[in-house]
Amino acid sequence: MRVELDEPKCVASGQCVLTAPEVFDQRDEDGIAFVTDEEPAPDSLDAVREAVAICPAAAIRLTER
Amino acid sequence: MNRIVIVGASAAGLAAAETLRRDGYAGTLTVVGDEPHAPYDRPPLSKQVLSAEWAPDRVALRAPDELDSLKLELRLGVAAAGLDTADRSVRLADGRVLTYDGLIVATGARARRLPGEGAHVLRTLDDALTLRERIGPGRRLVVVGAGFLGAEAAAVARKLGAQVTVLEPAPVPLAHAVGEEVGRVLSRAHLERGVDLRTGVTVTEVSRDGVRLADGEVVEADEVLVAVGSRPNVEWLAGSGLTVGDGVVCDEYCEAAPGVYAAGDVARWHNPLFGVGMRIEHRTNAAEQGTAAARNLLGPRTRKAFAPVPYFWSDQYGMRIQAYGYLRGAEEVRVVQGDLTEGRFVAAYRRGERLGGVLAVGVTPKALRGWRQRIAVATSWREAVG
Structure with missing residues (x-):
């Protein structure tokens, strides 16, 4: 599974970082999120799915790969 | 549980539907929405959509294939018109009746x-x-x-x-x-x-x-x-036996009646973190509460109180405003970082003897995480502001 982030949609709420800190981080300057692990290990996927669901900008996608 | 109905096809309803599927619910899942559109996001409406920076289809909350994978029975363009909790059924405006084992009310609010x-x-x-x-x-x-x-x-x-x-x-x-x-x-x-x-x-x-x-x-x-605020969409619940005031009144688990949960703008629930009933019209709350309500509906024995730190943001005139916690009715506001006149600051809000919330303008979101944490653990005011 591959994690994709639609950066222009991100509103810098940081919800993904709180939910899946091993896969997401925020830029220091503006808080926009970025993916630190694009193909996370299976035991991180639940947290990533949770992050997809609660992202207030619907900016995260998890795709089959 | 084999038949769950979610009334409301916006952020809270969608989050609830996704959570149910993610947590293994395989039964019938009906989502009713009064608007004709597939679930879409509202915060960009007053920003990127109004400015025409975004084409309207950018606000879709999920791509069509993602929605398909949820195997929903989507009833769009039809409002719910009544609820019978004894019968466990929802009546739609077109006369159809949906029976349920579990119900999530996520009908949101409308503009006043x-x-x-x-x-x-x-x-x-x-x-x-x-x-x-x-x-x-x-x-x-x-x-x-x-x-x-x-x-x-x-x-x-x-x-x-x-x-x-x-x-x-x-x-x-x-x-x-x-x-x-x-x-x-x-x-x-x-x-x-x-x-x-x-x-x-x-x-x-x-x-x-x-x-x-x-x-x-x-x-x-x-x-x-x-733009004078909104009203929760609760009229369709008249006579249902649910307690309806300013929103659907729920306990700390977001439960309004046996097998009936509420989430998002329409839900007034008891937030144990602040010890008060609240109804929150924030985008982040819709998703978090939809998730929480779905989990509690699906797993009554492992259910958890919904005790979030509310969060909202607003973009206006190039300013990014962000707030964590419960600001309303604060007894004191103190600037703890920066300066109000410079348009770059963090203000702390006191509730009783504790830190109730913070609001920041022009501050990097990462720098606010510590404040969020302090609110989440109910840090005393004295300790928080020094």
Whole structure:
């Protein structure tokens, strides 16, 4: 599974970082999120799915790969 | 549980549906939405959609294949008209009846209106697209209400070259929500961008050509936007046996009645973190509460109290405003970082003897995480502000 982030949609709420800190981080300057692990290990996927669901900008996608 | 109905196809309803599937629910899952559109996101409506930076389809919350994978029975374009909790059934406006084992009420809120006709509101995608056609260089827009929505719309309209007047009954915008000092910062932002902000004026009637004030004065406009808050969509629950006040009243698990949960703008639940009942119209809360309600419905034996730190953001005049916690009714507001006059600061809000919330302007979101954590563990005021 591959994690994709639609950066222009991100509103810098940081919800993904709180939910899946091993896969997401925020830029220091503006808080926009970025993916630190694009193909996370299976035991991180639940947290990533949770992050997809609660992202207030619907900016995260998890795709089959 | 084999038949779950979610009434409401916006952020909270979608989050609930996704959570149910993710947690292994394989039964029938019906999602009812009164708008014809597939689930879409509302915060961009007063920002990127109104400014036409985004094409309307960018607000879709999920791609079609993602929605398909949820195997929903989507009933769009039809409102729920009644609930019978004894029978465990939802009646739709088209006369159909859906029975359920579990129900999630996520019917959201609608824009409050004022007497008269011809004014815009800004709640739905259609509202945003209609208004966007009507504002542009030289057009005169009157915005009634200087809350977050009104301010965001005013900011966009100014950027598009419209002549904007904002009318607000309170002396300072948003004073009840963020305090007077921060409200004055927001005031200043309007004025600096050439918006004619008039406070202490009450609008009694709207029309196609402007608005009438309580003192009889008429403020002329090409377009009028009414942004005076919203009302929870609870009318369809009349006679259902659910307790309905300002929202559907729930316990700390978001349960309104056996097998019936509520989430999002419509839910008034007891938040144990603050020890008060609250109804939160924030985008982040919709998703978090939809998730929590779905889990509690599916696993009654492992259910958890929903005790979030509320979060909201607003973009206006190039300012990013962010807030964590429960600011309303704070007894004291103190600037703990930066300076109000510089437009870059963190303000802390006291509730009793504890830190209730923080609001920041122009501060990097990462720097706020520590504050969020302090609110989440109910840090004492004295310790938090030093």
